[in-house]
Amino acid sequence: MDKDTLRRLEMLNQLSLTEAQKEDVIAFFEKRDSELSVLEAIDTENTERMVHVMPIMTVVREDVVKKQFAREELQKGAPDTDEGYWCVPRVVE
């Protein structure tokens, strides 16, 4: 992990670190990198990934409309709204 890669990673995650934090994060990455050997030592060649740990069952719902929340409630804690819309600085397309 170098600073350029980290800068890109910060941008991707909408974060901006101080120089001191960058040092810490790079140290953290280096430690995690070295730990990867623990996983590399495990043979997973013929093992399938496991996303869900419990027995898989298809949980689906019927196509029924329920209206449970009023817009006013949803927007009560919003930083900026206007006539029922959430607002952000203008996006140029």
Added chain:
Amino acid sequence: MRYETVIGLEVHVELATKSKIFCSCSAHSYGSEPNEHVCPACCGMPGMLPVVNKRVVDYGMKAGLMLNCDINRTTTFDKKSYYYPDLPAAYQTTQWFAPVAVNGLVEIETSKGKKNIRIKQIHMEEDAGKLVHDIMEDTTHVDFNRTSVPLIEIVSQPDLSSAEEVEAYLDRLKNLLRYAKVAECEMAHGTMRCDVNLSVRPEGSDKLGVRTEMKNMNSIEAIKRAIDYETARHIDAIENGTEVLVQETRRWDDIKGKSYAMRTKETAGDYRYFPDPNVMPVIIDDDWYEGIKATLPEFPEVKRAKYINEYGLSEYDADRIAQSIALCECFEDACAVSKSAKDAANWMISDVMKTLNNKQMTYDMLTLNGKKLGELILLVTGNKVSRANGKKILVAMFDDETVNPEQYAEENDLILSDNTDLVKKVVGEVIASDPKSVADYKSGKEKALMALFGKCMKELKGNCDPQTLRNILTEEVNKA
């Protein structure tokens, strides 16, 4: 040098479900207030968990089967991360690793003949919200009504080579998906959207050229214009070196008739897909799969051939009816009851379709009960109701689905009674009151008989079989 254009399409189709894909908000927001159909889940608040709408999987499977795809019997959902204001959770739940359908084939027909277009995959995903740009205020307004409305994305292989083929392909998709009743596919409503991947290469070359992706075409006409423009731009760049082609995403401006490179962030395209831990794999067992298969309609060309060969319709009539599954179903039901394909086709084309046109409704919007139409046809062919009154009954059936034709005819005095005596009396009176027309007819003016016929029918308030009236009238006039 001659060039060929290589085109692959990514077509997004909004599925016609009632509720959204992972929450129970309404999926229909046309004409709604902004953010009316929104809940904590689809506006990105923490703590609600996605539960898959079964009908979305039903429709995804149906779409896959209509496009001759293999269905992944274990299909999974994945998260795709990026920041944009129309994506409230900053991730879109989509299918990356195991989409619902793969390896399909769609046959299209153009002026050059028939051609197969391969489908790479169809995946199910959630739609994003809508942004409304306020130029005056330097603010963008965000509406999440469309967020999480179910979509399928149909990804073709780069098998298309002209705007004409693209049009035929999109028409075919639209037709098949409408037949399966899974989607409206109306570009003007945004329920069908299309991104075009295009490159150009010397004819016969097997090496692909630089590919660009075009977005923001809102009609088939715009797509065709965009393809023609982009093809010319590529050829110009290759031949004259006017610019260096780069792989990029471009935005089509239909008013200016040009495509422009879109401004993209340095990190664009780094989506960090991973399997969604909150959505279990959807396992499509045999019962589910067979159940969906059983609901698939016949393909349009199968219907057409059947109408010509079995029902005895003209090619023209068969084409007209086979263009919409709603028309087909109504027609077939009407045939089953009336036992007359010719009469049913006649009613479909000259009455039902005309009424839909007058009401500015699409053929797919037809909800008329075909069995009841068949009953109505029987009333008319059995001389119980006149053709003119039959039309009146049909209007009533359009306005109110509960209308039963025979009952309606009785309640509204539209049944033709066996009223030969009354008809003879009325004919006698009309002849007596209009000696001029009688004389005209006898001197050879055929039209005069029609005037008498009209007067009689008016007196009878239409309550008479036209043929019966004609017979009696001719007989009585000749006697007079």
Added chain:
Amino acid sequence: MKIYTAKIDTASALKVVADDMILTTACPTAAGSKMLDGYMSLFESEALTRLKNAGFELCGKTDVGEFAIDLLGETSYNGACTDGEKILNPTAEAVKANEAAIALTLDVNGSVRRAAAQNDLVSIKPTYGTVSRYGTIPVACSGETVSLLASSAGVLKEALDIIAGHDDKDGTSLSEELCASLKKDAPTSPVKRVAYFANMFEGVSECIAQKANAFCEILKKNGIEVVEVEESVIAASRVAWNILMSAELCNNVSRYDGVKYGYRTQNFTNLDELYTNTRTEAFGELLKTAILFGSETLSTDNYFKVYDKALRTRRIIVEAFAKIFESFDAVLMPACSKTEYTTQDIEANKYLAFEENLYTAPASITGLPAVVTGGVQLVGKAFSEKALLDAAEIYEKESK
């Protein structure tokens, strides 16, 4: 520094306290983050609703570390809760003070288990999928579990009976049938053989080792066999879990951007600045590090090498446990390496939580149930909660 983020007056004798990862409409839920300061949920945790329906009343919310990934809660935006140098866990403090019969928490990275072990309390992290996660702040969804903390095992059995069960609102919720074995009246197959994970005890403090020995003695005295077992694969849980947890966390906290609710920076002129400054100002250091690390594990270059590898390792670990459970009913291991953490420990290693979870990651990554009692941890077969709590009760009775 806070124990409670909110207190609610209640006269009820049956009180529950919830940590600040559990959503309620009664008071704000901040998840220990400035980002959600004052955030009011429009709905409530299913587990809390079930407890309330059974007669419990919510008496308050306890503070948590930012998104509950730290050691004990020290990364809360309210500051660490300390007793001089010793770091305290707010939820454990509330339970010790008898403010509530039980505490409802979200076990993301083991903080509640460490707190139980260091405060002589009892905790249960039920089998993944048996308690609805509806209404909890999502962080590491593939392994985090609504958990309970109390001063004795008996009350945990009662509470588990109430909160366990299928919930239509959680797509990973198991069927009522599978959840049935957690219910009070379900038959139990008792713990008879326990595997003592010798290698897991290698790095722990003397005091923890003694607690483990005392625990084993009591089990043996009650006819439960304890056998030393060497198992190396399970220790890899930590590395794999750090990858999975960070990646899922990165994705889950990306929704906090200053647009829909919560904190918004004052300092922006365009959308990019709004996003970046909001997140940079509102998130703490440990969380930022985890976000960046998680993001990197999912990058195109790393996905198969790192993330997918961790998912495969998860299966290997699940299989390793299954193998052990062929001959044992439960596994005994530490819940933490020492009996307290100090502020100096954190100063020396900011990322200690990503190392101390060596002991909690095995149950997190596999979804297996874990009971902490007597300062140590029993990890059992799926759905064996009641047997584990019975064993905890044996210890309670004998240690008094």
